[in-house]
Amino acid sequence: MKKSIVVFEVEGGSDKHFDGHRKDTMPIVNSINDAGWQAEVVYYRPEWTEGLFEYVSENFDGYISRVNPGNIPGGERGYFDLLTRLSEAGLVGMSTPEEMMAYGAKDALVKLSQTDLVPSDTEAYYDVETFHKVFPTSLSFGERVLKQNRGSTGSGIWRVQLVDKELAASIEPGTALPLDTEIKCTEAVDNHTEVRKLGEFMDFCDQYIIGDNGMLVDMRFMPRIVEGEIRILLVGPHPVFVVHKKPAEGGDNFSATLFSGAKYTYDKPEQWQELIDLFADARPVIAEKLGGDNIPLIWTADFMLGDVVDGKDTYVLGEINCSCVGFTSELDMGIQQLVASEAIKRIEEFAQLTV
Incomplete structure (x- = not known):
């Protein structure tokens, strides 16, 4: 065992400090080093993939991903492929693409909709056609929240309600609303509100469905x-x-x-x-x-x-x-030490299993 952990980042993005790192990255690195292990940050670029695989697989026991999927150059597929190859080469992944997709994807809510944790009328749209067919009816049951899969800090999360309150109170649930119905849309990123036609807004939301891992989750608004x-x-x-x-x-x-x-x-x-x-x-x-x-x-x-x-x-x-939970406001609570100790523990336990 090399007693060494690599921390992945990407260059740029609004989550970076003046030193080019996320504010919580170097505290994690320093805590790993303080625990007697070695830690190093490397940046992912698609054109560096083969060199990164060779360097990381030869020099480290595990990786910690501190990459916001929305900031990955070239999209997440190439980055996830690299992480998967590293796990297959014997590195302990924290977190692996499989974990990010299973736990972090918004449609986890749909998979849990038959439990007491999530309302049963929660659903996901994986293609534009289904979205345009179903959402006008879904909205007839009351205010809804649409959540894109790729967003962070509230981007692409929309509260959708009818402008006409009399219509909202009188419409029969299960009725498909006309595409020219006026709706009020509030985005969570900054609480700004727009009034749009239903059809126009759905056309706008198509961007969240198209592309790798694209989807929209449709959930009732919780007042x-x-x-x-x-x-x-x-x-x-x-x-x-x-x-x-x-x-x-x-x-x-x-x-x-x-x-x-x-x-x-x-x-x-x-x-x-x-x-x-x-x-x-x-x-x-x-x-x-x-x-x-x-x-x-x-x-x-x-x-x-x-x-x-x-x-x-x-x-x-x-x-x-x-995928990349930040805790910059809580560094004085010592979370970085807990992250370091948990990461080291996982690698040591994996090493014992593979002896």
């Missing part, structure tokens, strides 16, 4: 999102903290991102013990539905408040993230 989204951040199987993210007040605001003005409160897991227990109990079901329990290294589960049942809140899973 209690204005009370805040609750995010559990985990390192491996361990809940580290819970972030209560309350959207900015006013209008149709529903986004829980910092960029949109949401306010974050950081709590210890035990302050949300009921939710922590719910998620722990659901883990075997999540593993079964998503095709395996290879838990990502750094991941989050975002919940919204659902209906009150027997005087208690219920929770609805809105998203799982594991």
Whole structure:
């Protein structure tokens, strides 16, 4: 065993600090080095693929991917192919493409829609034709949220509602709305609102479906999102903290991102013990539905408040993230040390299994 871990990044992107790295990358690297191992950052470019494979496979025991899929030059297919080849060469992947696709893809919600975690009327559109056929009817049941697969920080996540409130109240559920129906669309990235015709908006959303791993998830709008989204951040199987993210007040605001003005409160897991227990109990079901329990290294589960049942809140899973979860605001909590120790532990356990 080489006792060495490589950390992948890509050049450029809004997630970079003045030194060219994500703000949480070098703290991870330094924590690995402080633990007596070696860590190094390398940048991915498609034209460097063969050289990267040779260098990394010969010099490292595992890799940590700190790459936002939206920033990958040439698209994610080439990068994912490289990570898969490295895993096949014996490196421990954190996280592997399979884990990112199983846990991080938005259609994980659809796969969990027959559980108590996600509303049963959640669905995904993998082709433009199905989207245009089904969504006008889906919208007749009430406000919806469309989520693109590739976005981050709320980009391509749209709250969609009818402008005409009388029509919304009177329309028979299951009726296909005319394409010239006026709709109000609010994007989570910054809570900006646009009024569009339904057909025009669907044409605009086609871009989210076309291309590698393109899809749109269609989910009912959860009105209690204005009370805040609750995010559990985990390192491996361990809940580290819970972030209560309350959207900015006013209008149709529903986004829980910092960029949109949401306010974050950081709590210890035990302050949300009921939710922590719910998620722990659901883990075997999540593993079964998503095709395996290879838990990502750094991941989050975002919940919204659902209906009150027997005087208690219920929770609805809105998203799982594991492709490149950031924790720049929480570095003073020592998460980078937990990431380093968990990564080293995984490599050591893998080495024992392969002896």
